[in-house]
Amino acid sequence: MSETFGFLAVLLFIAANAYYPAKEIAKQYRPWTKEMTRFFKQYLHLHAALNLVAFLFVIIHAHFAEPDEKNLILQITMVLTLWLTIAGVMMYYQVSLGLKKKHLRIMHTQQVVFALWLVFIIVGHSLG
Ligand code: HEM
Numbered sequence: 364m365s366e367t368f369g370f371l372a373v374l375l376f377i378a379a380n381a382y383y384p385a386k387e388i389a390k391q392y393r394p395w396t397k398e399m400t401r402f403f404k405q406y407l408h409l410h411a412a413l414n415l416v417a418f419l420f421v422i423i424h425a426h427f428a429e430p431d432e433k434n435l436i437l438q439i440t441m442v443l444t445l446w447l448t449i450a451g452v453m454m455y456y457q458v459s460l461g462l463k464k465k466h467l468r469i470m471h472t473q474q475v476v477f478a479l480w481l482v483f484i485i486v487g488h489s490l491g
Contacts, residue, residue: 365427372420379413382406383477411455418448436487443480447471 386403389395395403421444425433450471453459459467 365424365429368420368427369424372417372424375413375417375420379410379417380477382410407455411451414448414451418444434487434490436483436490440480440483440487443476443483447476447480 382403385406389399389403392399421441425437425441450467453462454467454471462470
């Protein structure tokens with residue numbers, strides 16, 4: 364159960380977050396055509412939806428994992444995932460709760476947080 368949901372979550376996270384490198388690459392080919400703009404608009408909806416489903420899968424994955432597999436790094440990773448998901452939902456649905464748009468964007472799209480999130484997932488799982 365835990366393994367299946369973990370595997371599905373990875374697949375969804377990859378499909379959802381390829382959005383970021385794809386957009387970074389595409390930025391070098393500006394100005395964009397109408398099709399390109401439309402593509403990234405639609406991909407953003409997919410980014411949001413797939414990340415939300417992946418988060419649900421990660422919760423199931425973690426819940427059913429063996430107690431000795433729940434190390435500190437993976438617990439921090441869970442908090443980071445929750446952070447990214449909440450900030451993403453706030454950006455997407457424009458629920459600022461008094462925060463400036465600029466700050467909300469920083470909270471969700473910081474390269475450092477994204478890189479840390481990836482490193483923690485890999486390191487946490489390699490510890491067993
Ligand atoms: C762990 C889950 C997530 C990760 C790792 C993640 C990662 C990222 C990254 C790295 C960016 C920056 C893209 C760029 O600069 O072009 C981004 C943008 C964005 N994400 Fe997420 N995200 C996650 C979940 C979500 C969720 C659940 C939502 C909404 C329901 C969401 C909504 C957004 C929005 C609105 C943007 C701004 C898009 C733009 O202006 O191009 N994200 N995300």
